Amino acid sequence: MPAEDVVTRARRDLHQVPRTPGAPKPDALLVADGVRRSFGGVNAVDVEHLEVQRHVITALIGPNGAGKTTFFNLMTGFDKPDTGTWVFDGTPLAGVPASRVAKSGMVRTFQLTKALARMTVLENMRLGAREQPGENLFTALVKPLWAPREREVTEKAMALLERFKLDTKKDDFAGSLSGGQRKLLEMARALMSDPALVMLDEPMAGVNPALTQSLLGHITDLRDSGTTVLFVEHDMHMVRHISDWVVVMAQGQVVAEGPPGEVMADQAVIDAYLGAHHDTDLGDDALLTEGGTIDAEAEAEADAEETKA
Amino acid sequence: MRAEASPDRTVAVRRGGAALLLLLLLALTTTVVAPAARAAAATCTPDEATACLHVTVTQPGTGPVAGARVTVEGPGGETEATTDASGRASVALDAPGDHTVTVDESTLPAGTVLRDPAANAVTIPVALGRAAGRIFPVVAAGAEGGDSGPAPSPTDGTSPGDDSTGTAPADETGEGTESSAGPGTNRVAQLVLAGLVFGVLLALASLGANLIYGTTGLSNFAHGELVTLGGMTAFMAVQWWDLPLWLGIVVATLVGAAVGWLLNRLVFAPLRRRGVGITQQMIVTIGLALAGLSLFLFFFGAQPAPVVSGISQRIQLGPVQISGQSLLSVAVALVVLGAVALTLSRTRLGRATRAVSDNPALAAATGIKVETIIGGVWVVSAALASLGGVLLALYLNSTRFNFGSTLLLLMFAAITLGGLGSPLGAVVGAVVIGLVVELSTLVLPSDMRYASALVILILVLLIRPQGILGRAERIG
Amino acid sequence: MDFGQLFTNVLNEMTGPTAIAYALAAIGLNIHFGLTGLINMGQAGFMLLGAYGFAVSTIAGAPLWLAFLVAVGAAVLFALLLGIPTLKLRGDYLAIVTIAAAEIVRMVGRSTALTELTGGAEGLTGNSFKSTFQDASPFPDDRWALGPITLATNASNSWWLRIVGWVLVALACLLVWRLVRSPWGRVLRGIREDEDAVRALGKNVYSYKLQALVLGGVFGALGGVVFVLASSVQADSLGRPVTFNTWTILLLGGAATVLGPVLGSLLFWAALVFVRGFLRGAVPTEVLSVQQVEQIGWVLVGLTLVLLIVFRPQGILGDKKELAINAR
Structure with a gap:
């Protein structure tokens, strides 16, 4: 079945899902149960039940301090919950270290980008690939054992860099890239391992607003090529346009979920999350519809800005 | 060659x-x-x-x-x-x-x-x-x-830091006046007392390193040399210039403060301004430690330098004895530790210092002059180290060119045990280290007593990496 | 002043066992710090364990190959013992634990309790463990001159030891060169930059750090063996200053470069011997005693370390651009 059909069906299936926190999904890729994490008596995360549908873009939103990033850290093995279990694609992942979580096909990015600054862009990309015999200390000593795989990895890296328009920078140190480029690089690097689920932690944070459109485009591309996306965002504007499903967290708990349009109309969400500011436009389209064509130009400007700063 | x-x-x-x-x-x-x-x-x-x-x-x-x-x-x-x-x-x-x-x-x-x-x-x-x-x-x-x-x-x-000399003071004079029990004392009680005394003095000497670590994240390997500086200054003041002991202590503390100010002003403030990483700064402190150690050896030679010649009267307290010299050291140390604790918790300056420790960026945003605070911390840190050096020299009978560098690891151990960056923790950690060092002689050969403290350090790190009083850190 | 003699001394020291031993130790430290970002403050501990491993097993009657194996094995064990518990903790803990562990090794080694095995603080004399190594030499017992340097062929600080030492250094460089340019080295550099990022890409960071710690420690142990083959095993001759000197050498040559540690060691010893020799020749003993000249040498080493960090943090061979990014 072509990827688009799978995606279309997965999105359509969501229509039948009840709009209640913890609703079961027809084809859940990630299922979390009773995940709790407290810091000094405060429950940072307290998720009863949550399912993430395969092949769609799910947004995890909530005000600052709602526990979104902590939830990410827990799911990906970067933090340990007090209690709770979760299953990814049929594999229980509770207590599994971060590296094995990533190997099982759930790859994440970070809110503060972790581009490996003193390595070139291409080296960053190569590092993302799986099953490299040359990463074993003893195999590494004999180049013929790993050179063929290295070539494959490099080809794949170049293809991805082209897609993310970073191919001209392949020999630059990642540390010399602009903030937006680093976000792109981190995303591209995550894709080197063909993950089933990409978890993006605030992909738009710290990026020049003019670049967000390009980033959003890459995220929808990801979905359309068959990768499931879960991303954290606290800015509703971004969420509305690209997500198929929205999960709202507040004070560590899932308070609502549903399609973006409905969730934003939900009075409970508005109260819990948007507070007094909801009278402003929840989805300012103007910024985004114009965006498409000004990408390259804006990026150049943003670059100039950053170098100055 | x-x-x-x-x-x-x-x-x-x-x-x-x-x-x-x-x-x-x-x-x-x-x-x-x-x-x-x-x-x-x-x-x-x-x-x-x-x-x-x-x-x-x-x-x-x-x-x-x-x-x-x-x-x-x-x-x-x-x-x-x-x-x-x-x-x-x-x-x-x-x-x-x-x-x-x-x-x-x-x-x-x-x-x-x-x-x-x-x-x-x-x-x-x-x-x-x-x-x-x-x-x-x-x-x-x-x-x-x-x-x-x-x-x-x-x-x-x-090599000046060569540790055959490195432990020599520990072995020769490192056994404090209190750990050797005279007649009429209970050995265990005497060792506990010695451990407490040594711990309190160690706490004073290491407190400064902890403040520096708290505010800047820097592990100062030259802290031991600041301790030696104190001892040596007091030695010069009392033995060469014939000043009374109390004045020697004051002079040593002031000299320490001045050196702390200079170090920050000439070395570390410029490094911070240029955004030099913390690891690199740490290596700078290693270089300074090496240079300082060699300078002490150059000027004072390798022989012990007693701050006070002669021995003071020992006082019997129940089952234990303590010398007047040690009693004086502990009293001064306790008063100064108390004063520092009060300053940190009660005054505006102390609160600002703690704010910088918590989050320098946030502190700067709330109008605290972070650089001024750090400069002040350097002065206080070096002054405390110097004072600690004098008092430790009084307790251990003499100082020596590598006096501080021998104690450096014990100070690090105390800080780490108590929780890096937590001043109260450093005091608790130092007392634990002091007790371990002294009491381990009950079961181990005494040339292994510093080793036993380091073993404890490693064990505690494994069981409770945040230290005795430190907080667990939030990731991400 | 006899400059000819001075330069002969400099040349002799540059190519001598001490420079070789430090080069090997710095190559190991480079794997730790330059490649992986591990702050190992106890490289001297690895050296000392290697030295003890070699000497004690030889004295116990082990053949040469086994003694080398024991030296390497001791370093591997030490690395595992330190690494398994600490490499999961924050970076600066490794620094404290390694420096403490190295001190423990030294204190235990020189302790009276172990005099039978380690000779206590007096150590083990060279003659008690050098024979197997010297017997392995293909040369006849003689003294040979090469240029201005005349040395025994086999005994102690000999041509034989120098040849073996430099071959070891060359092999170590070759190995590092191969590894740096392999995907394995890439993972290590990734860890140096940001271990969480590498973890998020599915690499077992812990295992890689452990591998790096072990490998670097093994080079330290080999350095220790070369060091004591020229003299004797004394716990105190491989104390904290040795670790600090190794750091200076690494940063002088340039961390994260293949040849940096070797160049650093050559220059370090050349400079030290030159300064001492020069001062001794130029300043009368009444002004500065011989010991004081030594102290000046060490003061200069300390200041060099400071000035290096301030003015040329990338060392001689390092890439300025690469370092500038780190500072940002």
Whole structure:
């Protein structure tokens, strides 16, 4: 079945899902149960039940301090919950270290980008690939054992860099890239391992607003090529346009979920999350519809800005 | 290199006309300083009316030299002794003052000579109630600096931080005045007291390093040299310039503060401005430590430098004894620790300091002048280290060029144990370290007592990485 | 002043066992710090364990190959013992634990309790463990001159030891060169930059750090063996200053470069011997005693370390651009 059909069906299936926190999904890729994490008596995360549908873009939103990033850290093995279990694609992942979580096909990015600054862009990309015999200390000593795989990895890296328009920078140190480029690089690097689920932690944070459109485009591309996306965002504007499903967290708990349009109309969400500011436009389209064509130009400007700063 | 290194080992240095010969080599090379001296203590126990002089003659690589005749000449007359199978001769003396020790070279085994003939007939100051020791290394005639023997390589014979000297003060004088129990004391209680005293003094000395770590994230490897600086300044003030002790303490503290200010002003503030990473800054402190250590050795030589000569009266408290000197040190340390704690918790300045520790960026955003605070912390840190150095020198009877660097790891251990960056924790950690160091002598050979403290450090790190009082860190 | 003699001394020291030993130790430290970002403050501990491993097993009657194996094995064990518990903790803990562990090794080694095995603080004399190594030499017992340097062929600081030492250094460089340019080295550099990022890409960071710690420690142990083959095993001759010197050498040559540690070691010893020799020749002994000249040498080493960080943090061979990014 072509990827688009799978995606279309997965999105359509969501229509039948009840709009209640913890609703079961027809084809859940990630299922979390009773995940709790407290810091000094405060429950940072307290998720009863949550399912993430395969092949769609799910947004995890909530005000600052709602526990979104902590939830990410827990799911990906970067933090340990007090209690709770979760299953990814049929594999229980509770207590599994971060590296094995990533190997099982759930790859994440970070809110503060972790581009490996003193390595070139291409080296960053190569590092993302799986099953490299040359990463074993003893195999590494004999180049013929790993050179063929290295070539494959490099080809794949170049293809991805082209897609993310970073191919001209392949020999630059990642540390010399602009903030937006680093976000792109981190995303591209995550894709080197063909993950089933990409978890993006605030992909738009710290990026020049003019670049967000390009980033959003890459995220929808990801979905359309068959990768499931879960991303954290606290800015509703971004969420509305690209997500198929929205999960709202507040004070560590899932308070609502549903399609973006409905969730934003939900009075409970508005109260819990948007507070007094909801009278402003929840989805300012103007910024985004114009965006498409000004990408390259804006990026150049943003670059100039950053170098100055 | 080797060929030219040998003269170094055969020439002793005379410093400032003092009658103290710098037995650099003896300390720097292979010989057992403390174990020998301490074992010999079995035959002579210093008390209020007796001083002990332990002389060891030994051939590095071969072993102790028995049957060597040693002459000790002093105010109380002339005494002769012969070294036993362990190469030791112990002489009990009843008069304080300078004694001249001579090894009769004709009694050495055939074909051997003193490695450092110039250091024969050495003058050693002796105080009642204390033990002094000297070691005379012997080498095969003509084999000095030869390749086949245990001739130290260029590094070990000459490196100032070489740890044969590194632990020498620990072994020679490191046993505090309180850990050796006199008659009428309970050994365990005495050791607990010694541990507490040592812990409190260590806390004072290490508190500054902890403040620096808290505010800047820097592990200051030169902190030990600041401690030495304090001891040495007090030594100069009291012994060379004849100032009263209290004034010496004040001068040492002020000098420490000034050096702290200079260090920050000239080295670390510029490094921070240029955004030099914390690891690089740490390596800078290592360089400063090495330079500082060598400078102390350059100026003061390797011999112990007693801040106060003579021994103070011991006071009996129930089952334990404590010397007046130690009591004074502890009292000063407790007062200063209390003052620092109050300043940190009650004053605006203290609160600002803690804010910088918590989150410098946030503190800066709320209008706190972070750089000023850090500058102040450097001054206070170095002043505390200096003061701690004087008090520790009083407690351990003397200071020495590598006094602080020997204690550096114990200070790090105290800080880490208590939780990096937590001032109260450092005090608790230091007391724990002090107790471990002293009490471990109940079951371990005493030359392993510092090692036992470091083992505890590693164990605690494994079980409770945030330290005794530190908070668990939030990730991400 | 006899400059000819001075330069002979410098040349002799540059190519001598001490420089070789430090080069090996710095190569190991480079794997730790330059490649992986591990702050190992106890490289001297690895050296000392290697030295003890070699000497004690030889004295116990082990053949040469086994003694080398024991030295390497001791370093591997030490690395595992330190690494398994600490590499999961924050970076600066490794620094504290390694420096403490190295001190423990030294204190235990020189302790009277172990005099039978380690010779206590007096150590083990060279003659007690050098024979197997010297017997393995293909040369006749003689003294040979090469240029201005005349040395014994086999005994102690000999041509034989120098040849073996430099071959070891060359092999170590080759190995590092191969590894740096392999995917394995890439993972290590990734860890140096940001271990969480590498973890998020599915690499077992812990295992890689452990591998790096072990490998670097093994080079330290080999350095220790070379060090004591020229003299004797004394716990105190491989104390904290040795670790600090190794750091200076690494940063002088340039961390994260293949040849940096070797160049650093050559220059370090050349400079130290030159300064001492020069001062000794130029300043009369009444002004500065021989010992004081030594101290000046060490003060200069300390200051060099400071000035390096301030003015040329990338060392001689390092890439300025690469470092500038880190500072940002």
